[in-house]
Amino acid sequence: MVAGILAGRLVPVAMRRGVTRARRRGRIAAMLAAARVGRRGQVPRTVALTTVAVALLCYGAVVWDVAGRNQVQRAGADLGAPTVYSVQVASAQQLRDAVRRADPSGKQAMAVARGLYGNGAKTTEVLAVDSGRFADVAYWQPSFADRSPAQLARLLRPAAPPLLTVRDGTLGVDLTARTISPDLTLVALLSDDRRGQRVVRLGGLATGRHRLTGRVSGCGSGCRVVGFDLYRGPDAPARIRGDLTLTGLTAGGRTVAPMNRSGRWRGVEPTMDQPVSTVSAAAGGTTVRFDAPGGEDLRVLRVDAPYPLPAVSTGRIGRHRGRTAGPGLYGLDQPYRIVARAETVPAIRNGLLVDLTYADRSAPDGSALETPMRYQVWAAPGAPAGLRSRLSAAGLTITGTDTLAAHRARLARQGPALALRLYLVAAFVALLLAAAAILVTAHLTARPLRYELAALRVAGLSRRLLRRAGWREYALLLGTGVLVGAFAGGVGAALAVPRLPQVTQTGGPPPLWLPGPWWPGGALVASVLLLGFAAAVAVGAAVTRGRPERLREGAT
Structure with a gap:
């Protein structure tokens, strides 16, 4: 609002100075446009209204785009992979062997075992993955850690004595x-x-x-x-x-x-x-x-697994590298060696990422899990449709399927996403109202304007020149509003986005702050097209009806 008011006050002042420059250079269309803008009483209101409407739409587009990108990233971090199958199997070893039979390439599917220990704020989760497939299958963003998933996988699986x-x-x-x-x-x-x-x-x-x-x-x-x-x-x-x-x-x-x-x-x-x-x-x-x-x-x-077990920590667990202790895959405490720390590990908030084979071998006998062990198969992007049937043929009982698109849709139905959607609709309605206000203002001031145009036609100016002057007039009015509004909306979004809730749950990966080009660019294009249409209607009506015969009717 402040930006719109300031722009509305400054535009007439600048245009009054622009009249002199245009006259000196012999630019008749520019002189007429500047003179018209400089003396119109509706200019401050029109510029302010346009600025606010464009700012609202650009702000909404930026926030919507950033929130959407963060929701996609959050969905991937929550789920772990584009497609996740929940399975029933007797043990982690049988799960790993079955997945390897179903996907001998090692690039389409990965066995995953998840053990949950503790409750409330002290919950710790152990995520055990077939680490040789982690880089090809798991959802990953560069912001998750300062190492690539392939590097982390190598740290999780150093050489160990052979299994007997x-x-x-x-x-x-x-x-x-x-x-x-x-x-x-x-x-x-x-x-x-x-x-x-x-x-x-x-x-x-x-x-x-x-x-x-x-x-x-x-x-x-x-x-x-x-x-x-x-x-x-x-x-x-x-x-x-x-x-x-x-x-x-x-x-x-x-x-x-x-x-x-x-x-x-x-x-x-x-x-x-x-x-x-x-x-x-x-x-x-x-x-x-x-x-x-x-x-x-x-x-x-x-000793058929590295001891202590190598692990990548995230959340409040293992904040420093080196030796520590924590729950094993089946809940009983065991020693770990923290080899790296990640801001985000797919599918867990506070816990440890370990190699499935080594975690199963090194876990103490017995179980202290408050919840049952969860066995999953993560499918890579582009995994074939026949993967599910191959997993079943390998002996796995699939009890559920979740996808990145489905989880993203669930996030989109949460309160923050619905509120942003409503805001974006309201911002577009505000732009429509601004365009309507331009047309109403043009209609209310049409009679004296047509008289002026008729007089200029009698003075020898062509209709083409008058139309060009009209376009310049609205370009000065609306162009200022669009540019200032886009800038104000972008600044407002930059200040607000880090503080706006984008999903209902806290935590998750480091948020993205920068939008992509499409939504902000689309908002700017929509503003230009809609306001330009209103300007075209106003200019066309004024020039068409500003015939010399209007002089007989008088100015009012």
Whole structure:
């Protein structure tokens, strides 16, 4: 409004000076237009009205465009990918294997497991993805992080010792016990592809060199070697001690893995002052030592995933790089190594992005999830329509489908989007009213104007020259309003957009502040065309009816 009032006051002053310049240069059309604008009493009101109407429309177009772009970005960040299938499957490993069978290219679909831990403001979410496919499938914007998704994926999946698997048959362990308390039994811990735990009893421990064997069953398709544990018997003392070296691991008579490699086996993380095993590797094998008065956890675990687990943090979780602790994929706490931080991770607000395979392997046994694990398949942009049927054929039960377009439509039905839509309609109506006001003003002042034009025709000026003068007059009036209004609307939008709610929920990716060219440009073109049409009608009517015969009627 202020810009319109100022422009309306300044235009007549400038035009009165413009009359002299135009007369001196012999530009008759420009002189007539400037003289007309300089003395018309309706000029301040017309310029102010036009400025306000154009400012409202340009402001609305900028805000609408920015809000729409932010809603698209928010929809992608909330959903994670253009298409998301919710699936039922027994385990994360089966999900990953099924998706890889359905999409051997690795560029169309990605297995995703989501675990939610805590509630309210302390909620933490673990997003586990098949990281080799993350860069091709996940929705991503450069503002999400200072690294590309491909770089983040490489950080999440460094090299790790190979997975050890065994099948039904005999499992044997060669060991040498230098010191061992009585009535202790060594067992092997296995995990099937459904994450089902299997325990194989290998035999009692005694000093000396031994080969302990047990029978593996229920692992026809292969079971992962998780590690070893010690069971107390009824005659075991309260305080147990041991010093033994594992020298070989065999399955079905063949060596499964050498035991003398550093970094392949480890003890568990102690809880408070809980006694745990000390594990070290040397040329002779992997040595395990313990001295436990009770309440111990003496498991020796196979290292088949990076330890601690690499993670990318977002939100309030893991604000600094380095080692930290947090809920694992199934809710129980485990150590993490924060390798990067992102402003936004697709599909989660506060949590950790990890590799699905490594997260499944390194997660502690058991579950502490307040909500069930969610398994999903994310589909890349341009994924073929047959992907859904291929996923079903691979053994996945699809229970739901969500798309970026559907989520964007839901955001568009929220209060902020509806309010912006209503504002944009009101702004366009204001522009229509401004155009109508120009026509009404032209009609009310038509009689004296036609007399002036008739007199100028008698003086020898052509109709073409008078029409050009009329166009210049309205170009000065309306052009000033359009330019000042567009500038005022843009400035107002720049000040208001950072403070306007664009979706109902807080959080999400860093907002975009700059509009694209189409909506603001469209608002400017609409203003020029609509006001130009009103000017054309007014000028055409005045020049056509400003015939010399009007002089007989007088000025009023």
